[in-house]
Amino acid sequence: MTVRERDSHNNQDSNDSVNTNLEAQDPQPQAEFKEGGYGWVVIFGVFILNAHTWGLNSSFAVFLAYYLRSGSFGASQLGYAFVGGLSISIALLVSPLATTLVGWKRCGTRLTIFLGAIFETIGFISSSFASQLWHLILSQGVSFGLGMGLCFVASAAVPPQWFVKRRSFANAIAASGSGFGGLCYSLATNAMIANIGLPWAFRVIAIICFVVNTIASYLIRDRNHAIGSVHMAFNWKLFKRPAFLLFQAWMVLSILGYVILVFSIVDYCQTVGLTASQASLVGALFNCELYADIID
Structure with a gap:
Protein backbone atom coordinates (compact mmCIF):
# COMPACT_ATOMS: atom_id res chain seq x y z
CA MET A 1 0.00 0.00 0.00
CA THR A 2 1.46 3.36 -0.99
CA VAL A 3 1.71 6.33 1.35
CA ARG A 4 -1.07 8.13 -0.48
CA GLU A 5 -3.39 5.10 -0.27
CA ARG A 6 -2.58 4.66 3.42
CA ASP A 7 -3.38 8.33 4.18
CA SER A 8 -6.61 8.10 2.20
CA HIS A 9 -7.62 4.98 4.11
CA ASN A 10 -6.85 6.61 7.47
CA ASN A 11 -8.87 9.70 6.54
CA GLN A 12 -11.81 7.50 5.54
CA ASP A 13 -11.70 5.68 8.89
CA SER A 14 -11.53 9.01 10.70
CA ASN A 15 -14.56 10.34 8.80
CA ASP A 16 -16.52 7.16 9.51
CA SER A 17 -15.71 7.49 13.22
CA VAL A 18 -16.83 11.13 13.29
CA ASN A 19 -20.07 10.28 11.46
CA THR A 20 -20.75 7.44 13.89
CA ASN A 21 -20.26 9.78 16.87
CA LEU A 22 -22.56 12.40 15.33
CA GLU A 23 -25.27 9.81 14.70
CA ALA A 24 -24.98 8.65 18.29
CA GLN A 25 -25.31 12.22 19.59
CA ASP A 26 -28.05 13.30 17.15
CA PRO A 27 -30.59 10.47 16.76
CA GLN A 28 -32.76 10.34 13.68
CA PRO A 29 -35.90 12.52 13.93
CA GLN A 30 -39.15 10.75 14.73
CA ALA A 31 -41.44 9.83 11.89
CA GLU A 32 -43.93 12.52 10.92
CA PHE A 33 -47.28 12.20 12.67
CA LYS A 34 -49.86 10.36 10.58
CA GLU A 35 -53.45 11.38 11.11
CA GLY A 36 -56.28 8.94 11.61
CA GLY A 37 -55.91 5.71 13.53
CA TYR A 38 -56.80 6.33 17.16
CA GLY A 39 -57.89 9.82 16.14
CA TRP A 40 -61.18 8.38 14.91
CA VAL A 41 -61.75 6.84 18.35
CA VAL A 42 -61.19 10.31 19.81
CA ILE A 43 -63.70 11.77 17.36
CA PHE A 44 -66.28 9.17 18.44
CA GLY A 45 -65.61 10.02 22.09
CA VAL A 46 -66.10 13.76 21.48
CA GLN A 77 -92.22 32.29 33.25
CA LEU A 78 -89.07 34.38 33.59
CA GLY A 79 -87.92 32.26 36.51
CA TYR A 80 -88.23 29.03 34.54
CA ALA A 81 -86.46 30.53 31.53
CA PHE A 82 -83.65 31.77 33.77
CA VAL A 83 -82.68 28.19 34.61
CA GLY A 84 -81.84 27.28 31.00
CA GLY A 85 -80.02 30.52 30.30
CA LEU A 86 -78.01 30.13 33.49
CA SER A 87 -76.77 26.67 32.49
CA ILE A 88 -75.27 27.96 29.23
CA SER A 89 -73.82 31.01 30.97
CA ILE A 90 -72.09 28.87 33.59
CA ALA A 91 -70.84 26.47 30.91
CA LEU A 92 -69.04 29.29 29.08
CA LEU A 93 -67.91 31.25 32.15
CA VAL A 94 -66.19 28.17 33.56
CA SER A 95 -63.73 28.13 30.65
CA PRO A 96 -60.77 29.59 32.61
CA LEU A 97 -61.21 26.97 35.33
CA ALA A 98 -61.48 24.14 32.81
CA THR A 99 -58.40 25.34 30.94
CA THR A 100 -56.44 25.48 34.18
CA LEU A 101 -57.46 21.94 35.11
CA VAL A 102 -56.51 20.60 31.67
CA GLY A 103 -53.05 22.18 31.94
CA TRP A 104 -52.54 20.94 35.50
CA LYS A 105 -50.36 17.82 35.57
CA ARG A 106 -52.40 16.19 38.33
CA CYS A 107 -55.63 16.58 36.38
CA GLY A 108 -55.41 16.75 32.59
CA THR A 109 -58.06 16.32 29.91
CA ARG A 110 -59.53 12.98 30.95
CA LEU A 111 -60.01 13.80 34.62
CA THR A 112 -61.49 17.21 33.76
CA ILE A 113 -64.08 15.54 31.53
CA PHE A 114 -64.83 12.98 34.23
CA LEU A 115 -65.36 15.77 36.78
CA GLY A 116 -67.75 17.39 34.33
CA ALA A 117 -69.68 14.12 34.04
CA ILE A 118 -69.99 13.98 37.83
CA PHE A 119 -71.35 17.53 38.06
CA GLU A 120 -73.85 16.85 35.27
CA THR A 121 -75.06 13.71 37.02
CA ILE A 122 -75.38 15.55 40.34
CA GLY A 123 -77.38 18.25 38.58
CA PHE A 124 -79.93 15.82 37.14
CA ILE A 125 -80.22 13.73 40.30
CA SER A 126 -80.73 16.87 42.38
CA SER A 127 -83.34 18.14 39.93
CA SER A 128 -85.37 14.97 40.45
CA PHE A 129 -85.85 15.95 44.10
CA ALA A 130 -86.44 19.66 43.46
CA SER A 131 -89.60 21.24 44.86
CA GLN A 132 -88.85 24.96 44.49
CA LEU A 133 -87.38 27.15 41.79
CA TRP A 134 -84.11 27.79 43.60
CA HIS A 135 -83.56 24.02 43.71
CA LEU A 136 -83.71 23.97 39.91
CA SER A 155 -62.65 18.21 24.77
CA ALA A 156 -63.09 20.98 22.19
CA SER A 168 -62.48 20.18 9.16
CA PHE A 169 -64.28 16.93 8.44
CA ALA A 170 -63.26 15.45 11.80
CA ASN A 171 -64.37 18.58 13.66
CA ALA A 172 -67.70 18.49 11.82
CA ILE A 173 -68.37 14.91 12.90
CA ALA A 174 -67.46 15.69 16.51
CA ALA A 175 -69.64 18.83 16.60
CA SER A 176 -72.60 17.04 14.99
CA GLY A 177 -72.96 15.04 18.20
CA SER A 178 -74.70 18.09 19.66
CA GLY A 179 -77.45 17.92 17.06
CA PHE A 180 -77.73 14.15 17.36
CA GLY A 181 -78.12 14.44 21.12
CA GLY A 182 -80.69 17.20 20.76
CA LEU A 183 -82.64 15.07 18.28
CA CYS A 184 -82.67 12.00 20.55
CA TYR A 185 -83.24 13.67 23.89
CA SER A 186 -85.94 16.05 22.74
CA LEU A 187 -88.05 13.00 21.85
CA ALA A 188 -86.89 10.82 24.73
CA THR A 189 -87.42 13.48 27.40
CA ASN A 190 -91.01 14.10 26.37
CA ALA A 191 -91.70 10.35 26.30
CA MET A 192 -90.15 9.80 29.72
CA ILE A 193 -92.05 12.68 31.33
CA ALA A 194 -95.31 11.34 29.92
CA ASN A 195 -94.73 7.72 30.95
CA ILE A 196 -92.63 7.70 34.13
CA GLY A 197 -92.99 11.27 35.39
CA LEU A 198 -90.60 14.18 35.76
CA PRO A 199 -88.49 12.90 38.72
CA TRP A 200 -87.69 9.55 37.12
CA ALA A 201 -87.03 11.22 33.77
CA PHE A 202 -84.27 13.20 35.48
CA ARG A 203 -82.88 10.05 37.13
CA VAL A 204 -82.81 8.01 33.93
CA ILE A 205 -81.05 10.83 32.09
CA ALA A 206 -78.57 11.14 34.97
CA ILE A 207 -77.64 7.45 34.76
CA ILE A 208 -77.22 7.53 30.98
CA CYS A 209 -75.24 10.77 31.17
CA PHE A 210 -72.82 9.41 33.76
CA VAL A 211 -72.20 6.11 31.95
CA VAL A 212 -71.75 7.59 28.47
CA ASN A 213 -69.63 10.57 29.52
CA THR A 214 -67.41 8.36 31.67
CA ILE A 215 -66.79 6.15 28.63
CA ALA A 216 -66.08 9.26 26.56
CA SER A 217 -63.56 10.53 29.13
CA TYR A 218 -61.71 7.20 28.84
CA LEU A 219 -61.70 7.22 25.02
CA ILE A 220 -60.58 10.83 24.57
CA ARG A 221 -56.80 11.13 24.58
CA ASP A 222 -55.04 14.43 23.93
CA ARG A 223 -51.63 15.10 22.38
CA ASN A 224 -50.83 18.18 24.45
CA HIS A 225 -47.38 16.90 25.42
CA ALA A 226 -46.47 15.88 21.86
CA ILE A 227 -47.41 19.21 20.29
CA GLY A 228 -46.30 21.38 23.22
CA SER A 229 -49.69 22.94 24.02
CA VAL A 230 -49.67 25.92 26.38
CA HIS A 231 -52.81 26.44 28.49
CA MET A 232 -53.53 30.01 29.60
CA ALA A 233 -56.61 30.54 31.72
CA PHE A 234 -57.18 34.15 30.68
CA ASN A 235 -55.35 36.65 28.48
CA TRP A 236 -56.35 40.26 29.11
CA LYS A 237 -54.23 41.48 26.18
CA LEU A 238 -56.77 40.10 23.74
CA PHE A 239 -59.22 42.84 24.76
CA LYS A 240 -56.89 45.40 23.19
CA ARG A 241 -57.56 43.94 19.74
CA PRO A 242 -60.61 45.40 17.93
CA ALA A 243 -60.95 42.27 15.81
CA PHE A 244 -61.27 40.14 18.93
CA LEU A 245 -63.89 42.46 20.44
CA LEU A 246 -65.92 42.37 17.23
CA PHE A 247 -65.71 38.59 17.19
CA GLN A 248 -66.92 38.41 20.79
CA ALA A 249 -69.82 40.76 19.99
CA TRP A 250 -70.81 38.52 17.08
CA MET A 251 -70.67 35.45 19.33
CA VAL A 252 -72.85 37.11 22.00
CA LEU A 253 -75.52 38.07 19.46
CA SER A 254 -75.50 34.68 17.73
CA ILE A 255 -75.68 32.72 20.99
CA LEU A 256 -78.46 35.03 22.19
CA GLY A 257 -80.57 34.21 19.16
CA TYR A 258 -79.76 30.51 19.39
CA VAL A 259 -80.72 30.18 23.06
CA ILE A 260 -84.01 32.05 22.68
CA LEU A 261 -85.10 29.90 19.76
CA VAL A 262 -83.90 26.49 20.93
CA PHE A 263 -85.48 26.87 24.38
CA SER A 264 -88.79 28.42 23.37
CA ILE A 265 -89.70 26.49 20.20
CA VAL A 266 -91.36 23.55 21.99
CA ASP A 267 -93.56 25.76 24.17
CA TYR A 268 -94.44 27.93 21.16
CA CYS A 269 -95.55 24.88 19.20
CA GLN A 270 -97.87 23.86 22.05
CA THR A 271 -99.19 27.42 22.23
CA VAL A 272 -100.28 27.33 18.57
CA GLY A 273 -102.12 24.03 19.06
CA LEU A 274 -99.66 21.17 18.65
CA THR A 275 -99.58 18.32 21.17
CA ALA A 276 -96.62 17.83 23.48
CA SER A 277 -95.43 14.91 21.33
CA GLN A 278 -95.65 16.92 18.12
CA ALA A 279 -93.92 19.91 19.74
CA SER A 280 -91.02 17.75 20.94
CA LEU A 281 -90.68 16.38 17.41
CA VAL A 282 -90.39 19.92 16.05
CA GLY A 283 -87.69 20.66 18.62
CA ALA A 284 -85.87 17.47 17.68
CA LEU A 285 -85.95 18.30 13.98
CA PHE A 286 -84.78 21.83 14.72
CA ASN A 287 -81.72 20.50 16.54
CA CYS A 288 -81.03 18.05 13.73
CA GLU A 289 -81.24 20.76 11.08
CA LEU A 290 -79.22 23.22 13.16
CA TYR A 291 -76.16 21.01 13.20
CA ALA A 292 -76.61 19.47 9.75
CA ASP A 293 -75.08 22.65 8.32
CA ILE A 294 -71.90 21.93 10.30
CA ILE A 295 -71.33 18.66 8.44
CA ASP A 296 -72.09 20.28 5.06
Missing part, protein backbone atom coordinates in the same frame (compact mmCIF):
# COMPACT_ATOMS: atom_id res chain seq x y z
CA PHE A 47 -69.21 13.00 19.40
CA ILE A 48 -70.98 11.13 22.20
CA LEU A 49 -69.71 13.67 24.73
CA ASN A 50 -71.28 16.53 22.78
CA ALA A 51 -74.49 14.51 22.49
CA HIS A 52 -74.65 14.22 26.27
CA THR A 53 -73.73 17.83 27.03
CA TRP A 54 -75.04 20.29 24.42
CA GLY A 55 -77.56 17.71 23.22
CA LEU A 56 -78.93 17.27 26.73
CA ASN A 57 -78.96 21.04 27.17
CA SER A 58 -81.17 21.36 24.07
CA SER A 59 -83.73 19.09 25.71
CA PHE A 60 -84.35 21.82 28.28
CA ALA A 61 -86.89 23.15 25.78
CA VAL A 62 -89.08 20.13 26.62
CA PHE A 63 -88.56 20.65 30.36
CA LEU A 64 -89.37 24.35 30.00
CA ALA A 65 -92.60 23.61 28.16
CA TYR A 66 -93.57 21.17 30.89
CA TYR A 67 -92.75 23.68 33.66
CA LEU A 68 -94.83 26.38 31.99
CA ARG A 69 -97.83 24.07 31.40
CA SER A 70 -97.84 22.35 34.77
CA GLY A 71 -96.62 25.12 37.06
CA SER A 72 -94.85 22.44 39.10
CA PHE A 73 -92.63 24.81 41.06
CA GLY A 74 -94.94 27.79 41.28
CA ALA A 75 -92.52 30.19 39.59
CA SER A 76 -92.95 32.82 36.92
CA ILE A 137 -81.41 26.98 39.68
CA LEU A 138 -78.70 25.24 41.68
CA SER A 139 -79.16 21.80 40.09
CA GLN A 140 -80.29 22.10 36.47
CA GLY A 141 -78.75 25.56 36.17
CA VAL A 142 -75.46 25.78 38.09
CA SER A 143 -74.43 22.13 38.55
CA PHE A 144 -75.35 20.96 35.06
CA GLY A 145 -73.85 24.10 33.51
CA LEU A 146 -70.60 23.58 35.40
CA GLY A 147 -70.41 19.97 34.25
CA MET A 148 -71.20 20.84 30.65
CA GLY A 149 -68.54 23.55 30.62
CA LEU A 150 -65.83 21.26 32.02
CA CYS A 151 -66.64 18.56 29.47
CA PHE A 152 -66.89 20.92 26.51
CA VAL A 153 -63.84 23.09 27.15
CA ALA A 154 -61.63 20.09 27.92
CA ALA A 157 -59.37 21.34 21.42
CA VAL A 158 -58.62 17.61 21.19
CA PRO A 159 -59.96 16.60 17.71
CA PRO A 160 -57.74 19.08 15.77
CA GLN A 161 -54.66 17.55 17.45
CA TRP A 162 -55.23 14.24 15.65
CA PHE A 163 -55.87 15.50 12.11
CA VAL A 164 -54.28 17.78 9.53
CA LYS A 165 -55.73 17.14 6.08
CA ARG A 166 -59.13 16.00 7.35
CA ARG A 167 -59.31 18.38 10.28
Whole structure:
Protein backbone atom coordinates (compact mmCIF):
# COMPACT_ATOMS: atom_id res chain seq x y z
CA MET A 1 0.00 0.00 0.00
CA THR A 2 1.46 3.36 -0.99
CA VAL A 3 1.71 6.33 1.35
CA ARG A 4 -1.07 8.13 -0.48
CA GLU A 5 -3.39 5.10 -0.27
CA ARG A 6 -2.58 4.66 3.42
CA ASP A 7 -3.38 8.33 4.18
CA SER A 8 -6.61 8.10 2.20
CA HIS A 9 -7.62 4.98 4.11
CA ASN A 10 -6.85 6.61 7.47
CA ASN A 11 -8.87 9.70 6.54
CA GLN A 12 -11.81 7.50 5.54
CA ASP A 13 -11.70 5.68 8.89
CA SER A 14 -11.53 9.01 10.70
CA ASN A 15 -14.56 10.34 8.80
CA ASP A 16 -16.52 7.16 9.51
CA SER A 17 -15.71 7.49 13.22
CA VAL A 18 -16.83 11.13 13.29
CA ASN A 19 -20.07 10.28 11.46
CA THR A 20 -20.75 7.44 13.89
CA ASN A 21 -20.26 9.78 16.87
CA LEU A 22 -22.56 12.40 15.33
CA GLU A 23 -25.27 9.81 14.70
CA ALA A 24 -24.98 8.65 18.29
CA GLN A 25 -25.31 12.22 19.59
CA ASP A 26 -28.05 13.30 17.15
CA PRO A 27 -30.59 10.47 16.76
CA GLN A 28 -32.76 10.34 13.68
CA PRO A 29 -35.90 12.52 13.93
CA GLN A 30 -39.15 10.75 14.73
CA ALA A 31 -41.44 9.83 11.89
CA GLU A 32 -43.93 12.52 10.92
CA PHE A 33 -47.28 12.20 12.67
CA LYS A 34 -49.86 10.36 10.58
CA GLU A 35 -53.45 11.38 11.11
CA GLY A 36 -56.28 8.94 11.61
CA GLY A 37 -55.91 5.71 13.53
CA TYR A 38 -56.80 6.33 17.16
CA GLY A 39 -57.89 9.82 16.14
CA TRP A 40 -61.18 8.38 14.91
CA VAL A 41 -61.75 6.84 18.35
CA VAL A 42 -61.19 10.31 19.81
CA ILE A 43 -63.70 11.77 17.36
CA PHE A 44 -66.28 9.17 18.44
CA GLY A 45 -65.61 10.02 22.09
CA VAL A 46 -66.10 13.76 21.48
CA PHE A 47 -69.21 13.00 19.40
CA ILE A 48 -70.98 11.13 22.20
CA LEU A 49 -69.71 13.67 24.73
CA ASN A 50 -71.28 16.53 22.78
CA ALA A 51 -74.49 14.51 22.49
CA HIS A 52 -74.65 14.22 26.27
CA THR A 53 -73.73 17.83 27.03
CA TRP A 54 -75.04 20.29 24.42
CA GLY A 55 -77.56 17.71 23.22
CA LEU A 56 -78.93 17.27 26.73
CA ASN A 57 -78.96 21.04 27.17
CA SER A 58 -81.17 21.36 24.07
CA SER A 59 -83.73 19.09 25.71
CA PHE A 60 -84.35 21.82 28.28
CA ALA A 61 -86.89 23.15 25.78
CA VAL A 62 -89.08 20.13 26.62
CA PHE A 63 -88.56 20.65 30.36
CA LEU A 64 -89.37 24.35 30.00
CA ALA A 65 -92.60 23.61 28.16
CA TYR A 66 -93.57 21.17 30.89
CA TYR A 67 -92.75 23.68 33.66
CA LEU A 68 -94.83 26.38 31.99
CA ARG A 69 -97.83 24.07 31.40
CA SER A 70 -97.84 22.35 34.77
CA GLY A 71 -96.62 25.12 37.06
CA SER A 72 -94.85 22.44 39.10
CA PHE A 73 -92.63 24.81 41.06
CA GLY A 74 -94.94 27.79 41.28
CA ALA A 75 -92.52 30.19 39.59
CA SER A 76 -92.95 32.82 36.92
CA GLN A 77 -92.22 32.29 33.25
CA LEU A 78 -89.07 34.38 33.59
CA GLY A 79 -87.92 32.26 36.51
CA TYR A 80 -88.23 29.03 34.54
CA ALA A 81 -86.46 30.53 31.53
CA PHE A 82 -83.65 31.77 33.77
CA VAL A 83 -82.68 28.19 34.61
CA GLY A 84 -81.84 27.28 31.00
CA GLY A 85 -80.02 30.52 30.30
CA LEU A 86 -78.01 30.13 33.49
CA SER A 87 -76.77 26.67 32.49
CA ILE A 88 -75.27 27.96 29.23
CA SER A 89 -73.82 31.01 30.97
CA ILE A 90 -72.09 28.87 33.59
CA ALA A 91 -70.84 26.47 30.91
CA LEU A 92 -69.04 29.29 29.08
CA LEU A 93 -67.91 31.25 32.15
CA VAL A 94 -66.19 28.17 33.56
CA SER A 95 -63.73 28.13 30.65
CA PRO A 96 -60.77 29.59 32.61
CA LEU A 97 -61.21 26.97 35.33
CA ALA A 98 -61.48 24.14 32.81
CA THR A 99 -58.40 25.34 30.94
CA THR A 100 -56.44 25.48 34.18
CA LEU A 101 -57.46 21.94 35.11
CA VAL A 102 -56.51 20.60 31.67
CA GLY A 103 -53.05 22.18 31.94
CA TRP A 104 -52.54 20.94 35.50
CA LYS A 105 -50.36 17.82 35.57
CA ARG A 106 -52.40 16.19 38.33
CA CYS A 107 -55.63 16.58 36.38
CA GLY A 108 -55.41 16.75 32.59
CA THR A 109 -58.06 16.32 29.91
CA ARG A 110 -59.53 12.98 30.95
CA LEU A 111 -60.01 13.80 34.62
CA THR A 112 -61.49 17.21 33.76
CA ILE A 113 -64.08 15.54 31.53
CA PHE A 114 -64.83 12.98 34.23
CA LEU A 115 -65.36 15.77 36.78
CA GLY A 116 -67.75 17.39 34.33
CA ALA A 117 -69.68 14.12 34.04
CA ILE A 118 -69.99 13.98 37.83
CA PHE A 119 -71.35 17.53 38.06
CA GLU A 120 -73.85 16.85 35.27
CA THR A 121 -75.06 13.71 37.02
CA ILE A 122 -75.38 15.55 40.34
CA GLY A 123 -77.38 18.25 38.58
CA PHE A 124 -79.93 15.82 37.14
CA ILE A 125 -80.22 13.73 40.30
CA SER A 126 -80.73 16.87 42.38
CA SER A 127 -83.34 18.14 39.93
CA SER A 128 -85.37 14.97 40.45
CA PHE A 129 -85.85 15.95 44.10
CA ALA A 130 -86.44 19.66 43.46
CA SER A 131 -89.60 21.24 44.86
CA GLN A 132 -88.85 24.96 44.49
CA LEU A 133 -87.38 27.15 41.79
CA TRP A 134 -84.11 27.79 43.60
CA HIS A 135 -83.56 24.02 43.71
CA LEU A 136 -83.71 23.97 39.91
CA ILE A 137 -81.41 26.98 39.68
CA LEU A 138 -78.70 25.24 41.68
CA SER A 139 -79.16 21.80 40.09
CA GLN A 140 -80.29 22.10 36.47
CA GLY A 141 -78.75 25.56 36.17
CA VAL A 142 -75.46 25.78 38.09
CA SER A 143 -74.43 22.13 38.55
CA PHE A 144 -75.35 20.96 35.06
CA GLY A 145 -73.85 24.10 33.51
CA LEU A 146 -70.60 23.58 35.40
CA GLY A 147 -70.41 19.97 34.25
CA MET A 148 -71.20 20.84 30.65
CA GLY A 149 -68.54 23.55 30.62
CA LEU A 150 -65.83 21.26 32.02
CA CYS A 151 -66.64 18.56 29.47
CA PHE A 152 -66.89 20.92 26.51
CA VAL A 153 -63.84 23.09 27.15
CA ALA A 154 -61.63 20.09 27.92
CA SER A 155 -62.65 18.21 24.77
CA ALA A 156 -63.09 20.98 22.19
CA ALA A 157 -59.37 21.34 21.42
CA VAL A 158 -58.62 17.61 21.19
CA PRO A 159 -59.96 16.60 17.71
CA PRO A 160 -57.74 19.08 15.77
CA GLN A 161 -54.66 17.55 17.45
CA TRP A 162 -55.23 14.24 15.65
CA PHE A 163 -55.87 15.50 12.11
CA VAL A 164 -54.28 17.78 9.53
CA LYS A 165 -55.73 17.14 6.08
CA ARG A 166 -59.13 16.00 7.35
CA ARG A 167 -59.31 18.38 10.28
CA SER A 168 -62.48 20.18 9.16
CA PHE A 169 -64.28 16.93 8.44
CA ALA A 170 -63.26 15.45 11.80
CA ASN A 171 -64.37 18.58 13.66
CA ALA A 172 -67.70 18.49 11.82
CA ILE A 173 -68.37 14.91 12.90
CA ALA A 174 -67.46 15.69 16.51
CA ALA A 175 -69.64 18.83 16.60
CA SER A 176 -72.60 17.04 14.99
CA GLY A 177 -72.96 15.04 18.20
CA SER A 178 -74.70 18.09 19.66
CA GLY A 179 -77.45 17.92 17.06
CA PHE A 180 -77.73 14.15 17.36
CA GLY A 181 -78.12 14.44 21.12
CA GLY A 182 -80.69 17.20 20.76
CA LEU A 183 -82.64 15.07 18.28
CA CYS A 184 -82.67 12.00 20.55
CA TYR A 185 -83.24 13.67 23.89
CA SER A 186 -85.94 16.05 22.74
CA LEU A 187 -88.05 13.00 21.85
CA ALA A 188 -86.89 10.82 24.73
CA THR A 189 -87.42 13.48 27.40
CA ASN A 190 -91.01 14.10 26.37
CA ALA A 191 -91.70 10.35 26.30
CA MET A 192 -90.15 9.80 29.72
CA ILE A 193 -92.05 12.68 31.33
CA ALA A 194 -95.31 11.34 29.92
CA ASN A 195 -94.73 7.72 30.95
CA ILE A 196 -92.63 7.70 34.13
CA GLY A 197 -92.99 11.27 35.39
CA LEU A 198 -90.60 14.18 35.76
CA PRO A 199 -88.49 12.90 38.72
CA TRP A 200 -87.69 9.55 37.12
CA ALA A 201 -87.03 11.22 33.77
CA PHE A 202 -84.27 13.20 35.48
CA ARG A 203 -82.88 10.05 37.13
CA VAL A 204 -82.81 8.01 33.93
CA ILE A 205 -81.05 10.83 32.09
CA ALA A 206 -78.57 11.14 34.97
CA ILE A 207 -77.64 7.45 34.76
CA ILE A 208 -77.22 7.53 30.98
CA CYS A 209 -75.24 10.77 31.17
CA PHE A 210 -72.82 9.41 33.76
CA VAL A 211 -72.20 6.11 31.95
CA VAL A 212 -71.75 7.59 28.47
CA ASN A 213 -69.63 10.57 29.52
CA THR A 214 -67.41 8.36 31.67
CA ILE A 215 -66.79 6.15 28.63
CA ALA A 216 -66.08 9.26 26.56
CA SER A 217 -63.56 10.53 29.13
CA TYR A 218 -61.71 7.20 28.84
CA LEU A 219 -61.70 7.22 25.02
CA ILE A 220 -60.58 10.83 24.57
CA ARG A 221 -56.80 11.13 24.58
CA ASP A 222 -55.04 14.43 23.93
CA ARG A 223 -51.63 15.10 22.38
CA ASN A 224 -50.83 18.18 24.45
CA HIS A 225 -47.38 16.90 25.42
CA ALA A 226 -46.47 15.88 21.86
CA ILE A 227 -47.41 19.21 20.29
CA GLY A 228 -46.30 21.38 23.22
CA SER A 229 -49.69 22.94 24.02
CA VAL A 230 -49.67 25.92 26.38
CA HIS A 231 -52.81 26.44 28.49
CA MET A 232 -53.53 30.01 29.60
CA ALA A 233 -56.61 30.54 31.72
CA PHE A 234 -57.18 34.15 30.68
CA ASN A 235 -55.35 36.65 28.48
CA TRP A 236 -56.35 40.26 29.11
CA LYS A 237 -54.23 41.48 26.18
CA LEU A 238 -56.77 40.10 23.74
CA PHE A 239 -59.22 42.84 24.76
CA LYS A 240 -56.89 45.40 23.19
CA ARG A 241 -57.56 43.94 19.74
CA PRO A 242 -60.61 45.40 17.93
CA ALA A 243 -60.95 42.27 15.81
CA PHE A 244 -61.27 40.14 18.93
CA LEU A 245 -63.89 42.46 20.44
CA LEU A 246 -65.92 42.37 17.23
CA PHE A 247 -65.71 38.59 17.19
CA GLN A 248 -66.92 38.41 20.79
CA ALA A 249 -69.82 40.76 19.99
CA TRP A 250 -70.81 38.52 17.08
CA MET A 251 -70.67 35.45 19.33
CA VAL A 252 -72.85 37.11 22.00
CA LEU A 253 -75.52 38.07 19.46
CA SER A 254 -75.50 34.68 17.73
CA ILE A 255 -75.68 32.72 20.99
CA LEU A 256 -78.46 35.03 22.19
CA GLY A 257 -80.57 34.21 19.16
CA TYR A 258 -79.76 30.51 19.39
CA VAL A 259 -80.72 30.18 23.06
CA ILE A 260 -84.01 32.05 22.68
CA LEU A 261 -85.10 29.90 19.76
CA VAL A 262 -83.90 26.49 20.93
CA PHE A 263 -85.48 26.87 24.38
CA SER A 264 -88.79 28.42 23.37
CA ILE A 265 -89.70 26.49 20.20
CA VAL A 266 -91.36 23.55 21.99
CA ASP A 267 -93.56 25.76 24.17
CA TYR A 268 -94.44 27.93 21.16
CA CYS A 269 -95.55 24.88 19.20
CA GLN A 270 -97.87 23.86 22.05
CA THR A 271 -99.19 27.42 22.23
CA VAL A 272 -100.28 27.33 18.57
CA GLY A 273 -102.12 24.03 19.06
CA LEU A 274 -99.66 21.17 18.65
CA THR A 275 -99.58 18.32 21.17
CA ALA A 276 -96.62 17.83 23.48
CA SER A 277 -95.43 14.91 21.33
CA GLN A 278 -95.65 16.92 18.12
CA ALA A 279 -93.92 19.91 19.74
CA SER A 280 -91.02 17.75 20.94
CA LEU A 281 -90.68 16.38 17.41
CA VAL A 282 -90.39 19.92 16.05
CA GLY A 283 -87.69 20.66 18.62
CA ALA A 284 -85.87 17.47 17.68
CA LEU A 285 -85.95 18.30 13.98
CA PHE A 286 -84.78 21.83 14.72
CA ASN A 287 -81.72 20.50 16.54
CA CYS A 288 -81.03 18.05 13.73
CA GLU A 289 -81.24 20.76 11.08
CA LEU A 290 -79.22 23.22 13.16
CA TYR A 291 -76.16 21.01 13.20
CA ALA A 292 -76.61 19.47 9.75
CA ASP A 293 -75.08 22.65 8.32
CA ILE A 294 -71.90 21.93 10.30
CA ILE A 295 -71.33 18.66 8.44
CA ASP A 296 -72.09 20.28 5.06
